[in-house]
Amino acid sequence: MTKHIPMKQDVLQTNKTYAEQNRTRFYDENIFTINLISSPGSGKTSVLEKTIEHLKTFMNIGVIEGDVATDLDAARIAKHNVKAVQINTHGACHLDAKMVAGVLSRFPLNEIDLMVIENVGNLVCPAAFDLGEHVDVALLSTTEGVDKVVKYPTVFEKADVILLNKIDLLPYVGFDLKQFRDDVQQLNPDAPIFELSAHNGEGIGRWTKWLKESWVAQTQVKDFDWT
Amino acid sequence: MHEVSLIYEVLVHVEQASRQEGMDKVTTIKLTIGNQMMVMPEALQFAFDTLRKEPAAEAELKWEIVEGNDFYIDYIEGEEASD
Ligand SMILES: Nc1nc2c(ncn2[C@@H]2O[C@H](COP(=O)(O)OP(=O)(O)OP(=O)(O)O)[C@@H](O)[C@H]2O)c(=O)[nH]1
Ligand SMILES: [Mg+2]
Numbered sequence: 351m352t353k354h355i356p357m358k359q360d361v362l363q364t365n366k367t368y369a370e371q372n373r374t375r376f377y378d379e380n381i382f383t384i385n386l387i388s389s390p391g392s393g394k395t396s397v398l399e400k401t402i403e404h405l406k407t408f409m410n411i412g413v414i415e416g417d418v419a420t421d422l423d424a425a426r427i428a429k430h431n432v433k434a435v436q437i438n439t440h441g442a443c444h445l446d447a448k449m450v451a452g453v454l455s456r457f458p459l460n461e462i463d464l465m466v467i468e469n470v471g472n473l474v475c476p477a478a479f480d481l482g483e484h485v486d487v488a489l490l491s492t493t494e495g496v497d498k499v500v501k502y503p504t505v506f507e508k509a510d511v512i513l514l515n516k517i518d519l520l521p522y523v524g525f526d527l528k529q530f531r532d533d534v535q536q537l538n539p540d541a542p543i544f545e546l547s548a549h550n551g552e553g554i555g556r557w558t559k560w561l562k563e564s565w566v567a568q569t570q571v572k573d574f575d576w577t
Numbered sequence: 578m579h580e581v582s583l584i585y586e587v588l589v590h591v592e593q594a595s596r597q598e599g600m601d602k603v604t605t606i607k608l609t610i611g612n613q614m615m616v617m618p619e620a621l622q623f624a625f626d627t628l629r630k631e632p633a634a635e636a637e638l639k640w641e642i643v644e645g646n647d648f649y650i651d652y653i654e655g656e657e658a659s660d
Contacts, residue, residue, distance in 0.1 A: 351657045355598050359590045359650040361583055361608075444579050474615045475579035478648075504615055 365479055368447035372482025375454060376465065381412075382565040383465040385481050387505055388489035389498070390471030393515040395423045396548035397489065397557075398466055402430045404558040409463035409565065414453060416445040416470045423468060433457055444475035447482055464565060473502040484568060491516040492525040499533040507537050511544070513557065518547040580616060583648065584624040588633060591653055595632050603633040603655040613646040 360366070376383045386394050395415075402411055413434040415423040424436035435453045437445060450467060457465075467483060469476040488509035490498055493516055499506050506512060512534055520527070527545075534543055542560060546553030587606065595603050610616050618640060625638045632655070641651070 352604070352654060353598065353600055353657045354652060354654050355594055355600065356652045357590070357594055357650045359594070361586045361590065361648045361650060364586060364589075442579070442582060444582075446582065478579055478583075478614055478646075504613055507613075 362478070365447045368451050369480040369482040372447055372451055372454070373484075375459070376482060376484070379459040379462065380569050381459065381462050381465050382485075382561075382568045383467065383481075383483040384485045384487050384561075385476070385483040386466060386468045386487045386489060387473070387476045387509070388471065388491070388515075389473045389494060392471070392489050392491040392494065393548045394468050394471070394489055395426055397513065397515055397546065397554075398468060399426060399430060400548050400551060400554045401466075401558055401561070402427070402432050404554055405464065405561065406430065406432065408562060410461050412457045412459075412462040412465045414445075414450060414465065414467045416449070416468060418442070418470060433462075439470055442475075443470055443472045444479050445469050445481060446479045450481045464561070473498065473505050477504045477508055485510040485564065487511050487513060489513040489515055490530075492519050492523050496526050496529045496533070499530065499537065503537055506534060506541075509538060509541055511560065512538070512541050514543065514545045515548055517545050517552060518549045580620040580624040581628070583616065584621060584628050587625075587650060588628060588630065590650055591633050591636075594650075594653060595655060599658045600653070600655040601632060601658045603636040603653050605652075605654040606633060606636050606638050607651040607653070608638070608640040609647060609649050609651045610640050610642050611645040611647040612642055614648050616648070618642075 388394050411432050413427045415436045417423055418439050421436035424434040427434035435456050437449050467481055486509045488505045544553055544557040546557055591606055
C-alpha cells in the first residue's frame, strides 16, 4: 500500500541545535564571536592578522580556521601568539555548527574574549549555516569587482557588518566605491561598512574600534541587572 | 556545493521517518526550498543521485521553491511493509 507521511522536517535542524549550544557556550563564557565570510583570497586571514595586532593587548583572541585542506591559515595566525585551531572540511564549502562545537574544547574558553571563525572561502554556502556566532562579517575585496554584492546578495544581506578590503589597490582596479556603498545600502541599510587595507593598515583602527565596542556592549548586556 | 551536506541531512531524516512509520521503500521525497538558501536544484539532484541509499535508493526527488530561507522535507511517500 502506498503511504503518505507529512513531515515538515527542517533539514537544518541538527545544525540549528548545535548552533544554539555553541551560542549558549559563548554566552556563558562571555565570548563575543564573529563569523568571517568571503570568497577565496579576499583577505580574511590578512585582515584577521592585522585585527589581532590591534586588539591583542586589549583582549584575548581565539581563532577557528575553516579550510577545505591544509593548516596554512592556522599557522599564519599562530605566529601572532594567538590560539588557532584548524578545521579541514575535506571538500565541504562551508563550516557547520557541529564542526565548530567539536573544536571548542581545544580552547581555554574562560580566558577568551573574542572568537573569530574564518569560514571556508566561499560567498554562497556559508550563509546557510548558523555557527552560533553573534555577528556575521561579510568581506569583499576591491579586486573582485563591485558587482559581487548584487550577484551574491545573500551573504551581504545577512551580514551584520561589511568590510571592503584591499582599498590600497583602488587606483588600479577601477572599483566604483559609490556603487558599492549604494548597493550595500540598498540590500542591507543597517550594516556598518568599513573600508580598509590589510596591506597598509588603513581603516583597520575604525574596524577594531567597532569590534571592541560590540564586545563591550555584548558583555554589558549580559552583566546588566534586569531585576 | 552545500547541496551535498543538505542531501545528507535529508537522507538521515527520511531514513528515520520511514523506519518509524514502517515504510519499506520510499518512492517520493518532496522538499520545500527557500530561494534565499541559494540551493541549485541541479546540484541537489546530483548530490541525491550520488548519496541515495536504502530505503530511498529509488526514490524520486521533488522540490518546490518558495520565498524565504526555509529548507524542509514536506512529505515522503512509499510502500508500507507488507506483513
Ligand atoms: N594589496 C593587497 N593585498 C592583500 C590585502 N589583503 C590581502 N591581500 C593579499 O591577498 C592574498 C589573499 O589573502 P588571504 O588573507 O590569504 O585571503 P583569504 O581570504 O584568507 O583566503 P582563503 O582563506 O584562502 O579564502 C594574499 O596574497 C594577501 O597578501 C590588501 O588589503 N591589499
Ligand atoms: Mg584565509
